[in-house]
Amino acid sequence: MTRAVFLDRDGTLNPLVYYADTQEYESPRTAQALILLPDILPALQLLAVNGYQLFLVSNQPSYAKGKTSLGNLEGVHRKLVDQLTAADVQLTEAYYCYHHPKGVIPAYTMVCDCRKPAIGSLLKAQDSFSINLKESWMIGDQVSDVSCGQNAGCRTILLDYAPSTNKRNITPELQPDARHDSLLEAANWLIQQS
Template identity: 45%
Template sequence: MRAIFLDKDGTLIEDVPYSVNIDQMRLTWQAGQALQLFQTLGYALFVITNQAGIAKGFFTEEALVPVRQRLDELLAQYGVSLTGFYYCPHSPDGVVPHYAMECDCRKPLPGLLERAAAEHGIDLSQSWMIGDILNDVEAGRRAGCNTVLIDNGNETEWRRSELRTPHLVAPDLYFAAHVIAAREGPLPALHREASRP
């Protein structure tokens, strides 16, 4: 099995910092269509997200349950379903003792991707990590994935290294999906039609 690993905030849904308000959740531009294409190509779909707001006391782990449910509802409109939703609740500068720690699951470390791969039999070398900051790219590269940076203005530090160099750069998830699909051969008919101006 191969997978598309997706950062949540700023990549899959519009970035509202430290928010678990489901009324504020909006898919990014044509994200539903992008995931349709990935699903058509046979990729399993996973969310891989840092949720430091838990460690910082802004919300609880339980608050992510309706967030996941709302995300499933938004994607169901496109016939898309997630195989998994993995999050890191930790932060070394957190204030909630149980979560205020260094860990191996907080991006840019690859722990969440490796856990998803182990639990679902994913071939990481045939998979992609897509995110809007270079920490996402580094996590993907450390896990052995191909990587895409969604260059939408959310990366502000630009600390460069070999591990933080994406395989592809795209302006949005929809563009990234079509570039990845084009690498695999002709697009399915439905998506050829949808991509025409």
């Protein structure tokens, strides 16, 4: 069986974007708004060269909430993949959840098994790519990332990305295995644990 690193996207690989219409930091709604955080490419390269398959697992409810189009969200993903590919970084698979229980687009307004902290996407990866979840990691900037990883049996790392910290309620039973300030710091620490 193969080991993997499951990565959140927004606040982990790229910064959140402040939108005046909601007065909140959110996921990029267009490709033009996507930029990578510093040291993301070396961090992903380090994980890959040390034998981890890389998976993206991201909640993207902006379409369900009527804030952007699916085409725009697909454009954000294409730009991300293009930037990673240019640096010889390959994602094994990307799992996006476009649903939200309080959406305004009926077909995407639901409770589903792919929206973190649900583990549907990790189970798909396990089945499709023979992933050993107990030897794998979930890395993200939200409590939902930690909860998802723990619910699937993975070890977890919480990134202390400033715009995300005000949304957290970390309970004693929901402690990550580690906390780091950046993905590169987390990757270096993770490799030392192997």
